[in-house]
Amino acid sequence: MRIQVAIVSDQALPNLIPTLMKRPELVLLVVSESMAEKGKHLCNMLTAEGITAELSENAPDVGLNTIYAYAWKLAENLQTRFPDAEISLNATGGTKLMSLGMVEAFRAVAQEVIYTDTGHRRIEIFPPESPNSGAQPMSTPMTDVLDVKKYVTAQGFRYAGAKSDHADWQKVVHRRKGICKYLGINARDLDGFFGTMNWLASNALDKKGEQVIAPDQTLPKAPAGVGLEALRQLNRMNIIAVESDNRSIHFPDVQRTKFIMGGWLEEYVWHVLHDNGAFDVRLGVEGHWLQGRGSLNEFDVLATKLNQLLYVECKTKHHYSGEDSALAYKTDSLGQDVRGLFGNSWLVTARDPTENLRDRAKQAKVELIGPEGLPHLKKRVLKWLDGEG
Secondary structure (H helix, E strand, O other), rough: OOEEEEEEOOOOHHHHHHHHHOOOOOEEEEHHHHHHHHHHHHHHHHHHOOOOEEEEEEEEEHHHHHHHHHHHHHHHHHHOOOOOOOOEOOOOOOOOOHHHHHHHHEEEEEEEEEEEEHHHHHHEOOOOOOOOOOOOOOEEOOOOOOHHHHHHHHHHHEEEEEHHOOOOHHHHHHOHHHHHHHHHHHHHHHHHHHHHHHHHHHEEEOOOOOOOOOEEEEEEOOOHHHHHHHHHHHEEEEEEOOOOOOEEOOOOOOHHHHHHHHHHHHHHHHHHHOOOOOOEEEEEEEEEOOOOOOOOOOEEEEEOOOOOEEEEEEEEOOHHHHHHHHHHHHHHHHHHHHHHHOOOEEEEOOOOHHHHHHHHHHHHHOEEEEOOHHHHHHHHHHHHOOOOO
């Protein structure tokens, strides 16, 4: 029987990742009073994964002598209950004193002591305490065990679903990949086109954006160059209907109208991540936070690779200095909540960002990718997938 002992702390991922990688028969979660709710949440997640989990509650988190006594008693009880078990200790969580106390008690009991280095995507392994063993510490690379749903659930987010979960959406999005990539690659030259099309699409919808009330709209003038080609491709893909004058436009339904208003950029980002090796990528993720926040939250694009999360906020509207601070703050705040200590937050925009937005994004440590970066998004995605931040 394989048993893993883990110390619960505010971050669930360092305990969850190695457990899902090795899938022991029993996980014993050491929980202090302040981490009681976190322990229950992690226990429920492991149970849902088919892994038996128990809580060792009321663990002391101050006073080294008290921590030592608790840890030694815990180790003795485990040996009594499971004399032939293979025991490992995950020393990543808890306070520093808790970790030191648990290591001291379990070095002679555990076959290995591990530390989850989430930032570098690896598990560090310390050998058992044996002066004659000659064993040296080693590390093992992480494997992909966290899809988007499991990741956000670990962060305390109740996953309700995503647009990209539906088979019908998958069929539609693959058909219009070409136009998404054309708009993304040519975004720098399409700023005026995006502005005009956003305006017309907005006019076609009601104030809530739930119904098409004025489907027939007219461009102020026929576009030229890349704008004309974009218009023709949208027409060929049956996203809009364009008359021969290249000015009269018909918006057929809400879904395709919202594609014009920014949905294409989310799909472009989704395609680049999906096509280049993300373990999981989802668009339009919705849900609620388990603690203290009742309103519905939506994330444009979330992706995972080797148990780190990328959150991408997508914008195609014109930027105004007065709104930039709120946009940067929203991206930073939501990003920190959903990804925790690790991963990245990107703000991807098809319109030229203001200097204020560039400054605010830099201050918030949100990576800003503007229209000049969209043609090279694949290169940036590959760096993130390779663990280069």
